[in-house]
Every structure is written in structure tokens, then in C-alpha cells.
Amino acid sequence: VIKSADLVQTVVLAAPIVIAALAGIISERAGVFALGLEGFMLVGCFVAIWVGAETGSLPLAVLATLAAGALYGAVLAVAAIKFGADQLLAGVAINVLALGLTGYLQTIAWADTSAPVVRLTERIAIPGLSELPVVGRALFDQSIFVYLAFALVIATSLWLFRTRWGLVVRATGEMAASVETSGHSVARVRYLAVIASGMLAALGGAALALVQAQTFTNNMTAGRGFLALTVAVFARWRPGLALLGALLFGAVDTLQLRLQISSGGGSSYLIQTLPYVIAVVAIVLSGRAAAYPASIGIPYRRETR
Amino acid sequence: VSASVDSAEPAVAASVRREDRRPRPSFDAARDALVALIGAVAVSALLMLVAGYDPVLALQALFEGGFGTSANISSTLNLAAPLLLSAVGAAIAFRAGVWNIGQEGQIALGGAGAAFVALELPGFEGLPPVLAITLCLVAGFVVGGLWASLTTLARLIAGANEVIVSLLLAFVGVLVTSFFISGPLFLDGAGFPQSEPIPSSGWLWTFSTAGLLHVGIVIGILVAFVAWVVMGYTRTGYRLRVVGASVPAASYGGISYARQFALAMLISGGTAGLAGAVEVLGSQHKLIIGFSTGFGFTSLAAALLAGLNPLACVLTAVLFAFITLGGVQMQQVAEVPAALTSVMQGVIILFVICGVAGGAYRRERRAAVTSEESA
Numbered sequence: 097v098i099k100s101a102d103l104v105q106t107v108v109l110a111a112p113i114v115i116a117a118l119a120g121i122i123s124e125r126a127g128v129f130a131l132g133l134e135g136f137m138l139v140g141c142f143v144a145i146w147v148g149a150e151t152g153s154l155p156l157a158v159l160a161t162l163a164a165g166a167l168y169g170a171v172l173a174v175a176a177i178k179f180g181a182d183q184l185l186a187g188v189a190i191n192v193l194a195l196g197l198t199g200y201l202q203t204i205a206w207a208d209t210s211a212p213v214v215r216l217t218e219r220i221a222i223p224g225l226s227e228l229p230v231v232g233r234a235l236f237d238q239s240i241f242v243y244l245a246f247a248l249v250i251a252t253s254l255w256l257f258r259t260r261w262g263l264v265v266r267a268t269g270e271m272a273a274s275v276e277t278s279g280h281s282v283a284r285v286r287y288l289a290v291i292a293s294g295m296l297a298a299l300g301g302a303a304l305a306l307v308q309a310q311t312f313t314n315n316m317t318a319g320r321g322f323l324a325l326t327v328a329v330f331a332r333w334r335p336g337l338a339l340l341g342a343l344l345f346g347a348v349d350t351l352q353l354r355l356q357i358s359s360g361g362g363s364s365y366l367i368q369t370l371p372y373v374i375a376v377v378a379i380v381l382s383g384r385a386a387a388y389p390a391s392i393g394i395p396y397r398r399e400t401r
Numbered sequence: 402v403s404a405s406v407d408s409a410e411p412a413v414a415a416s417v418r419r420e421d422r423r424p425r426p427s428f429d430a431a432r433d434a435l436v437a438l439i440g441a442v443a444v445s446a447l448l449m450l451v452a453g454y455d456p457v458l459a460l461q462a463l464f465e466g467g468f469g470t471s472a473n474i475s476s477t478l479n480l481a482a483p484l485l486l487s488a489v490g491a492a493i494a495f496r497a498g499v500w501n502i503g504q505e506g507q508i509a510l511g512g513a514g515a516a517f518v519a520l521e522l523p524g525f526e527g528l529p530p531v532l533a534i535t536l537c538l539v540a541g542f543v544v545g546g547l548w549a550s551l552t553t554l555a556r557l558i559a560g561a562n563e564v565i566v567s568l569l570l571a572f573v574g575v576l577v578t579s580f581f582i583s584g585p586l587f588l589d590g591a592g593f594p595q596s597e598p599i600p601s602s603g604w605l606w607t608f609s610t611a612g613l614l615h616v617g618i619v620i621g622i623l624v625a626f627v628a629w630v631v632m633g634y635t636r637t638g639y640r641l642r643v644v645g646a647s648v649p650a651a652s653y654g655g656i657s658y659a660r661q662f663a664l665a666m667l668i669s670g671g672t673a674g675l676a677g678a679v680e681v682l683g684s685q686h687k688l689i690i691g692f693s694t695g696f697g698f699t700s701l702a703a704a705l706l707a708g709l710n711p712l713a714c715v716l717t718a719v720l721f722a723f724i725t726l727g728g729v730q731m732q733q734v735a736e737v738p739a740a741l742t743s744v745m746q747g748v749i750i751l752f753v754i755c756g757v758a759g760g761a762y763r764r765e766r767r768a769a770v771t772s773e774e775s776a
Contacts, residue, residue: 131564171751175751175754175755179754179755179758179759180758180759180762181751181754181755181757181758182754182757182758184500184502184564185705185750185754186751186754188502188698188701188750189747189748189750189751189754190747190751191698191747192698192702192743192746192747192750193743193744193746193747193748193751194747195740195743195747196740196741196742196743196744196745196746196747197740197744197747198740199738199740199743200448200452200738200740200741200743200744202738202740203738203740204452204738318572319569319572322565322568322569322572325565326565326569329562329565363580363584365576365577365579365580365583365584366576366577366580368576369572369573369576369577372569372570372572372573372576373573375569376555376566376569376570376573379555379559379561379562379565379566379569380555380558380559380561380566381559382561383559383560383561384559384560388562395758397762
């Protein structure tokens, strides 16, 4: 039996994943592997709760999250673009570093106590629409982050496929040399894309921390960044499909949480594997059909072309 | 043989370019490693200064915790053993251009496999230790290797990216291990989910009567040595390295990409599983939730810092064990959060991969300039 509350929960859980998946889409469309999404999200979670707790202001928390995401994205960008480091390993490093940094700062911010509960978001019902049957509450009586997620999906899609800049980004991922020939700098496009990716993924982390958890715990993303990356690949780097994919994971997560409550003991660990198992199945099913952007992972060096 | 090459071809095509720029060990490796270490210490010191800690006091405590007393040295070497085993496997896989980064799950399941044999095999207590220990170690290797081979299947049959698949399976592996500990192998009445202690016939031998230092590090060094010989001086190692250097070249020379991929994945998953078994049989003597948390990523850092040289992994594994245990002491004495050790790991990986890529680029450019001048 599908309850209205489950649909609401599904959308709440899908929002951080779809925002992070958009981050992955932008980065990989520009030709840079997005394995660092997990780390970006975790940094976003921490900064949102930290600044949110200190200032009590949602706009300040979001601004700080975006700034931290940009800064952290720049670290990956410098490693991958300036030094041409292996992007997959750079992603691993970014994730390990994020775990360390947030763990370190968490202890400094809240000493031995756990992070405070931060309630900065409220549900905003859209008059009329929120009374629609079945989907009304799930889609139109949610926090600002959910509406933001929908808006970002539309904006990213239009930007990627309907604007000149979107075309340049896509071309950078598919055929970097041609972009350079047309007078753009591959390095600059990739820097901007990775930094934007850092900001978006951190925003996804903020959505996770501020709406769903309302606090920070160590390693609280627990693989959601990798699930978001899976969604990006499964959606073949299309924002609209990524929304569907994220909703699927939101539903699986909701089911998983519900099963955990009704079951006891050790089997709850097995239930928790559900999202990851589904992610593996999704990757395997998309398999060869999901062709990565042709120039992904290859550092662009002007002199060697 | 050629058929398997052909069938793997579409999946291979995308990965060829990646393998072309994988980190190559070179004489610069030692210099890169040194720069990375200095960078890591500098970043940590900076973070400590910003937060108002005394870096000198903290680093002193770190050293004390890692190497200060003979008991601490024993703990460091005991922790180095599983890190070393997993790092050697990662080094082999990376040299073959196979990106297994799911060690976290392979280690946990390997440990669970070893414990399962020790706890569930009838008459295990009565077995001679040599046999009992060997059985458990083999179980660890097999379970870890089979788990990693799921990624091989996803890669070779469906063309899925092994990085994402191995990572996702790591989460599954850790959770399945936790399931075994809190379900079928759960010890009733324990405060924290853990299994019964394993029978002492399965415990690794210890060196002194005090019984702290076990032979895990010796097993690790032996495996590292064998890996070094195999990679450098045998046909098997040659094939793995050729595939890692260039898949088209390998395929032209009649080397099956699919077979080498499967082999590299099996070895790296197996050694990771062995790492888990050594941790359980040597240090824990039972299965406990989260017994290997962080081991996988730490071992990756160790393999990279070693320039993917299995013998150099001995040094880097000891170093990371030292940093990890020293970090605990650092938190106790200087009150610096132990999470700083993860920061060091991340910084070290970043510096090493930037150094390797930067060095390769400089050499490439130098070569290009020289050939232009001579022409």
C-alpha cells in the first residue's frame, strides 16, 4: 500500500540525489570524471549545518555552502586540469580528504558533543496545487530545496541543450580539440564546470543535511554521492532522466527505511544494501549503451595536440 | 583466445585512453613520495595552527603513539600487515590498468570468510594450527577474490565502469559483513555486535611471550616479495603490465584483455580478503562490526605513495599504520582530532597523483623538444 507520506518521503530523499546528479552531469559533460561528488556533498552537509547553527540563517547557510563547494571543487579542478592528475584517483583523494576535514572540523566545532539540531527549512504549500490528489503533497507541499531541485533540473537541461554555453560544455567533453579550434579554452571551460559541479553537489549535501537529517553526523552522506553519480550515468547525462532516476532511488530509500523499522536484528543491514544493489543493477543494465563523453578523463594539453 | 579479445573490444575502447595515463613507477617515484609527505605534514600543521593547536606537541604525540614503545611498535606492525596485503593487490591491479577501488568491502568480507570457517567448520578447534590458519587464510582470499570478480563480470559482460561498480559493491560488502556479525554469527549478550571468539587454533602465531606482535607482517612481506618477483620477472607479470600500458598493443600481441582484467581483479580482491583474514586471525580473534573501517582507502593511499611498487608498499603500509595509530595518541595527548590522519591520507594521494602526472608531462614535453631540435 502506497501511502501519501511515502510519496512525500520519496521526493524528500530524491532531492539531494538529483541536485548532486546534476553536478555530476555538468562535470562529466565537460570531460571530467565526477567521482568526487561524495566528498563535495559531505563538505556541503557540514558547512550547511555549521553555518546554519552559528547564524540561524538559511540564506547565509546556503551561501556558505556554495562558497565551500566552489573552493573544494577548485581543489579537484587544479589537480585534474592544471596537473592532469588521474581524475578517478583525484576523486578518491577528494572523498578521503572530505571525510578527514569534516571529521576534524566537527570535533573543533562541537567538541565532544554531537552536532546540534538545525531547523531552518519549513514546508511551503503551494495554494491549490498542494491539494491535488495523490501527488499534491509530495510535489507541492515541500521545503524550498525540493522546489529548487525541480528548478535546477529544468535550468540545467535548458542550459546544456538550448544555449551556446551548454553546447561549448558538451563539445568540451566530446571533442576537446574542436572547442579549442573555435576559440574557447578547454581548461577554462573545465575549471568552471568542475567548480560549478562542486557548488551544486555541496548544495545537494545541504539539502540532505538541512531538510532530511537536520543535523550533521560523521560520514553522513554514506555513499549518496556515488548513488548520484550512478544516476548521472544511468540517465546518460540528461537532467530530465536524472530526475526520474533520483526519484527511483528516493523510492528505494523510502522502502528501505520502512522495511528497517518493521524488521529487527541483523537483517536491517541486508535491507540497507538495497540502494547499492539497485545502483549496481542500473549500471550493469545501462552498460555499453551509456557511452561516456568521448574526451572524458583525458587531460587536455595544448602543446601535445 | 582471439575471440575473447574481440568480444571485450567495445568495452576496452573507452578505457584504453585511461590506461595510457595511469601512474607509471619511475625513478621520480621516491621524490614524488617525499614531496607528498612534506605536503601532508605542512597542510596538517597549517590546519592545527588555524584551530589553535600546537603542531609540535601533536607531531611528538603522533610519533610517540606510532613508534614510542615496543608495544606501540608491535601495534603499528600488526596494523601494517592488512594494509600491506591490500596495498600490494591494489598496486598489481593499478599496474594492469584495472581500477579496483572496492577494497573496503573485500577486506570486510575476507575477514568474515575466515571467521566463518573458524567458527562453523566442525572440529576446527582440534585442527593443527598450521592447517587451521591456512584454511582460514585461503577462505579470506577466496571470498575477497570472488567478491571482486563480481566487478569483473559487470565489466566484461555488460561493459560497466569498474570504478563505480567496485565502489558500490564495497558498500554492499561491508553491510553484508555487518549482517553476518549481527545475525548468524551474533554473540548473544555482547554489548556491541560481535561474533564469538574464534578458537585459538586459528590464531596467528605471535613472536614473543607477551604475545603482541603476530606474524601478519611477515605474511605481508612475503606476499609483497612474491608480487614484486611476479610483476617484474615473470610472463604473468609481463602480460599484466602490457595490458596496463596499452590495451591495443596487448591485443595485437595476442594477450587477452578480458583474461588479464579478471586475473588482476581476482588477485587484488584476494589479497584484500587475505588482509581481512589476517586482521581477524591476528589482531581481533573475533568478528566485530566495523573492524576494518578505512583499511581499504588507506591501503590505496599506501599503494600510490609506493609508486605501485609492491616492495615499496612495505614501507608505505608501515608509515600509514604509524600515522593511524599515532593519530589516536595525538587525540589523547594533544587533543587534536584523529580525523586529521584522513586529511593527511587525502593530501598524500593528491600530491602523489599530481606529481606523477606533472612529471610524466614534463618528460613528454622534454622529449618533444629534443626530437624537434634533432630534426
